[in-house]
Amino acid sequence: MDPNDTYLRIEGVHKRFGAFSALEHIDLAIRRGEFVCFLGPSGCGKTTLLRIIAGLEVQTGGRLWQDGRDISLLPPPQRDYGIVFQSYALFPNLTIADNVAYGLVNRRQPRAQIKARVEELLKLVGLPGSGGKYPAQMSGGQQQRVALARALATSPGLLLLDEPLSALDAIVRVHLRNEIHALQRELGVTTIMVTHDQEEALSVADRLVVMNHGVIEQVGTPMEVYREPATPFVAGFVGKVNRLPAVAEGHRSFACGTMKLRCADGQGGDYRTGQDVMLYLRPEDRVMLNAGADHPDRCSGRVKRIEFLGGNCLAEVDAECLPGIPVQLQFSLNQMDEFNVREGHRLDFALRTDRLRVFPK
Ligand code: ATP
Numbered sequence: 001m002d003p004n005d006t007y008l009r010i011e012g013v014h015k016r017f018g019a020f021s022a023l024e025h026i027d028l029a030i031r032r033g034e035f036v037c038f039l040g041p042s043g044c045g046k047t048t049l050l051r052i053i054a055g056l057e058v059q060t061g062g063r064l065w066q067d068g069r070d071i072s073l074l075p076p077p078q079r080d081y082g083i084v085f086q087s088y089a090l091f092p093n094l095t096i097a098d099n100v101a102y103g104l105v106n107r108r109q110p111r112a113q114i115k116a117r118v119e120e121l122l123k124l125v126g127l128p129g130s131g132g133k134y135p136a137q138m139s140g141g142q143q144q145r146v147a148l149a150r151a152l153a154t155s156p157g158l159l160l161l162d163e164p165l166s167a168l169d170a171i172v173r174v175h176l177r178n179e180i181h182a183l184q185r186e187l188g189v190t191t192i193m194v195t196h197d198q199e200e201a202l203s204v205a206d207r208l209v210v211m212n213h214g215v216i217e218q219v220g221t222p223m224e225v226y227r228e229p230a231t232p233f234v235a236g237f238v239g240k241v242n243r244l245p246a247v248a249e250g251h252r253s254f255a256c257g258t259m260k261l262r263c264a265d266g267q268g269g270d271y272r273t274g275q276d277v278m279l280y281l282r283p284e285d286r287v288m289l290n291a292g293a294d295h296p297d298r299c300s301g302r303v304k305r306i307e308f309l310g311g312n313c314l315a316e317v318d319a320e321c322l323p324g325i326p327v328q329l330q331f332s333l334n335q336m337d338e339f340n341v342r343e344g345h346r347l348d349f350a351l352r353t354d355r356l357r358v359f360p361k
């Protein structure tokens with residue numbers, strides 16, 4: 001993927017519904033072949049932005065280009081995309097084959113060619129030979145595969161996915177998201193998926209567009225967004241995080257509880273002495289210490305509560321160096337045994353100050 005090869009450009013797009021501003025000045029460039037997720041809480045404007053790209057909603061201002069073509073005011077049929085909605089939106093009275101063929105029939109392609117293409121698409125989405133069935137005879141996951149085949153039928157330049165997995169149960173959802181990811185890689189089609197599920201977005205996206213209240217808070221790879229959140233909102237919305245109130249004490253140095261913590265260069269350290277700040281730290285960003293070991297940022301405390309998350313757990317610790325600020329530390333199940341992480345047990349650890357992010361309070 002060439003980072004300079006912009007396929008979709010959005011410039012200064014905004015959208016008002018009456019007096020309500022749903023999107024404010026959106027600038028975004030999406031590369032050819034990229035898988036981008038619009039991620040954000042309910043009502044942040046991600047579906048509205050997707051619908052504007054599709055021409056299903058008209059922006060109040062700003063412009064859009066797809067593959068160099070100004071599409072700002074083109075009606076949907078004149079744009080080049082396939083779309084999948086949360087609700088499958090299949091025609092219940094048409095067979096699966098006719099549903100998939102819908103866009104091809106509209107383009108008046110020869111019947112034999114359409115038939116071959118439909119079978120090819122059904123194979124592509126893992127449903128070979130199901131063309132004669134009706135939507136009601138298929139599960140939710142299967143119907144969504146059909147919707148995907150229909151969206152890809154005309155080989156569009158852009159695939160738009162509006163929360164395509166949120167109506168499915170957890171196991172089917174993970175399965176289908178992996179398949180969509182593999183399919184996108186195979187076809188190389190530029191793809192935008194709207195989701196409010198951070199795990200889903202982190203697992204499939206080349207880049208995330210994190211939105212809140214109608215603005216883009218950060219655009220970056222999943223790793224960048226997770227490791228270097230640009231704003232407190234992003235730090236809190238993507239992944240778990242500890243928020244530690246602190247007071248700035250000169251360059252990159254902060255008083256936090258009874259500790260003096262120094263954060264790494266570039267993590268946001270230029271605060272005036274005495275300024276209230278909030279330090280953000282992921283639960284896995286800790287080092288365990290042996291009982292007698294010497295460490296400048298040593299913390300000790302009792303495990304108050306353990307939250308199991310499957311393959312790992314979060315231990316809430318009341319540390320003496322952080323009075324009144326419970327801190328969550330993450331452990332794999334093997335590490336729980338290794339460090340004797342049990343409710344009521346003491347732990348000795350240090351926070352990884354090289355991973356601290358600092359924001360004004
Ligand atoms: P969700 O995940 O709940 O779908 P979203 O991030 O996709 O949320 P949008 O559907 O884009 O959010 O809506 C953004 C805001 O615009 C919301 O506050 C919504 O109520 C408002 N909105 C969307 N469509 C309309 C409309 N046609 N008329 C008035 N307000 C609207």
